[in-house]
Amino acid sequence: MEQTCGGTLIKMAELGERTGVLDLTAGDMGTRGSPEIRIEESEAAARHLLLASRGNLRFPDARLENVLAARCRWPPRSAGWARGW
DSSP states (O other): OOGGGHHHHHHHHHTTOOOEEEEEEOOTTOSSSOHHHHHHHHHHHHHHTTOSEEEEEEEOTTOOOOSHHHHHHSHHHHHHHHHTO
8 A cells, every 4th residue: 555645545534435455465575574464464554544445465575567467467356356345
């Protein structure tokens, strides 16, 4: 999730809008923790941000490429998450 959008998400939720975040990775490469800890932290953050939904595609961390082939792979995996709204 982009670091600078938390206030906007909270404000929109307070105005009655449904907000959500879909993480692409679980933070495998992060220090002082594990992907499982990062998931727990993201769930706690979701409550603070008043999110209606938060999901995680669990792609390998630090290996995402902004190329057409990669962008075409992930929408089918995210579609089920979006339908849950």
